[in-house]
Amino acid sequence: MSFRLAAYAVCLDHDRVLLAHYRGAHWTLPGGKVEHGEDPYDTVIREVHEETGCDGEVGRLLGVDSRVIPAAEALAGAPHQNVGVFYLVRITGGTLRPEANGETAASVWTPLPAVAGLPRSGLVDVGLSLARDRPLTGHVAPVAVGGLVRH
Known part of the structure; x- marks a missing residue:
């Protein structure tokens, strides 16, 4: 089984969330792999800048999600575990742009009601659930996968 530790940013602005669109794929939160020896706190700020062109600061830790993707659904064809560390991040500057030489084709402030109709991770x-409910x-x-929701 492969394993990945990643950090993700939930960037909210009133009734909008910042989403990143992967080239030819779905919408997701800005974020990505924690490099060897890197702190997830630093990862999320780095990833927000790399993927969106924006600067941000961490407001708080929201939570941790661990999921195993079955071999039949995993891109590599083998079971994969992803552990995601989610942070509430406030955008402090910068300009939205595609990721330079990367997989993020666009980053867009998206109205929260529109998220349900998007093909998304x-x-x-x-x-969004962690940000809304703030479970102790x-x-x-x-999250059930299917329809518009992917791994």
Whole structure:
């Protein structure tokens, strides 16, 4: 089984959330892999800047999500575990732009009611649930995958 530790930003502005669109794929939260020896706190700020062109600051830890993607649904064809650390991040500057030489084709402030109609990663639903409910445990129930929601 492969394993990935990642950090994700939930960036909210009133009734909008900042989403990143992967080239030819779905919408997701800005974020990505924690490099060896890197703190997830630093990762989320780095990833927000790399993927969106914006600067941000962490407001608070929202929670942690761990999911195993079955081999039949994993891109590599083998079971994969993703552990995501979710932070509430406030955008402090910069200009939205595509990721330079990267996988993020666009970043867009999206009205919260419109999110349900987008093809998106389940990470979006997890992050929004953590931000909305702020569970004391920092954990929410698994998100069902299917329809517009992907791993």
